Amino acid sequence: MTVTYVLDGSGIRSLDDFWRAVGEAVNGPGGYFGRNLDSFADCLGGGFGTPGDGDYTVEWRDHRISAEHLGHAETARRLESLLTRGHPSHRAGVRARLEDARAGRGPTLFDELVEIFEERVPGVLRLM
Numbered sequence: 001m002t003v004t005y006v007l008d009g010s011g012i013r014s015l016d017d018f019w020r021a022v023g024e025a026v027n028g029p030g031g032y033f034g035r036n037l038d039s040f041a042d043c044l045g046g047g048f049g050t051p052g053d054g055d056y057t058v059e060w061r062d063h064r065i066s067a068e069h070l071g072h073a074e075t076a077r078r079l080e081s082l083l084t085r086g087h088p089s090h091r092a093g094v095r096a097r098l099e100d101a102r103a104g105r106g107p108t109l110f111d112e113l114v115e116i117f118e119e120r121v122p123g124v125l126r127l128m
Contacts, residue, residue, distance in 0.1 A: 001055070004056065009067075044124075079101055
């Protein structure tokens with residue numbers, strides 16, 4: 001039996017909102033399903049609330065609202081924080097991505113999240 005998890009995109013206005021929404025959709029109030037892109041990818045691989053056989057779907061409703069809020073401005077905000085926390089050897093690449101995000105170029109956080117879904121669990125995500 002396929003399990004369906006629903007993300008309410010109208011309430012996703014930041015990356016922190018996404019972590020909260022996906023955690024609660026999968027694991028209930030206060031639930032965890034990643035707090036950064038790497039841990040999110042790991043959670044999609046199974047064992048963190050989703051059925052082990054991968055028989056589930058994620059409906060991201062009102063995804064266009066999320067896409068707008070997880071766009072270049074939120075991407076730049078995340079990259080700015082990575083500059084202060086990330087490993088020094090990664091700073092040049094982060095700066096280049098930050099410059100692009102500030103100019104409205106390159107992939108957004110929304111794009112990255114969708115890509116992670118497609119790489120880890122192809123066909124599970126339904127944008128609605």
